[in-house]
Amino acid sequence: xxxxxxxxxxxxxxxxxxxxxxxxxxxxxxxxxxxxxxxxxxxxxxxxxxxxxxxxxxxxxxxxxxxxxxxxxxxxxxxxxxxxxxxxxxxxxxxxxxxxxxxxxxxxxxxxxxxxxxxxxxxxxxxxxxxxxxxxxxxxxxxxxxxxxxxxxxxxxxxxxxxxxxxxxxxxxxxxxx
Numbered sequence: 708x709x710x711x712x713x714x715x716x717x718x719x720x721x722x723x724x725x726x727x728x729x730x731x732x733x734x735x736x737x738x739x740x741x742x743x744x745x746x747x748x749x750x751x752x753x754x755x756x757x758x759x760x761x762x763x764x765x766x767x768x769x770x771x772x773x774x775x776x777x778x779x780x781x782x783x784x785x786x787x788x789x790x791x792x793x794x795x796x797x798x799x800x801x802x803x804x805x806x807x808x809x810x811x812x813x814x815x816x817x818x819x820x821x822x823x824x825x826x827x828x829x830x831x832x833x834x835x836x837x838x839x840x841x842x843x844x845x846x847x848x849x850x851x852x853x854x855x856x857x858x859x860x861x862x863x864x865x866x867x868x869x870x871x872x873x874x875x876x877x878x879x880x881x882x883x884x885x
Contacts, residue, residue, distance in 0.1 A: 712763045714752055716745055725751045731760040731883050733769035769883050772835045780831060787811045787831035794845045795827070798868050804852040818844045818879065821851035836882055842868075843866045843875035 714735045722810035725748050751761065773779055788811045795809065807825040814820075814830040821827055827848050827876045833841045846869045854861035865872050 712759070712876065714759075716748055718743075718745070727752060727755055727759060727762075729759065729766045731766055731769035733763040734767050735759055763829075768881055770881050772832050772884060775815070775832065780813050783834060784831050787829070787834045790834055790841070791829050791845060794842055795849060798842070798846050798849055801868055802849055802853070802864075802880050804849055806849075807853055819848040821848045821855070823855065825852060827852075836879075837873075840875055840879050840882070843872060843879065 712739055717738045718741055719738045720741045722738045722740045722762075725737065725743065728736045728738075728814060730736065730767055733781075735752075737748050737752050739745065745829045787800050788809065791810060791811065795806075801862070805825065806827050806829070810826060810828040811831050812828060813832075814828070817830065818863060819827065829844065829848070833844055836844075846865055850861055850864040854864055869875060
């Protein structure tokens with residue numbers, strides 16, 4: 708396509724269907740099953756040209772974080788555990804919550820989560836964000852221990868330690884774990 712972006716086609720043994728992803732900076736990747744013809748993937752991408760153009764425009768604002776390879780993850784996991792645990796303890800002086808454990812993983816679609824059992828999970832990529840965004844995610848998950856929803860009570864609880872949570876939430880959308 709000649710619309711200011713380049714498309715890379717990748718045959719995949721794991722793919723069951725054709726998929727299109729747009730990476731930060733506007734890189735377009737079309738993955739297709741090993742048994743499919745590249746021409747089929749090209750026709751699919753052509754049919755989705757409008758969606759691709761909109762996604763590329765949006766991705767120009769995104770900030771890519773380091774790629775989460777095994778080596779990179781192993782090299783930074785303990786630093787992430789230390790920094791996140793430190794921030795949890797700091798904010799918990801205010802909240803006084805109890806949790807069952809902290810997990811550090813390589814999540815790509817979520818910065819953090821809280822299970823019903825009280826286990827807090829965080830992406831190690833948080834350590835590559837500005838400190839106020841790491842703090843916001845930690846506060847957000849900590850507050851889920853009391854309010855396991857996104858009700859007004861939950862946001863009021865978040866606002867006690869992160870009064871600028873709306874700004875932080877919007878900024879967080881600019882970052883993308885890889």
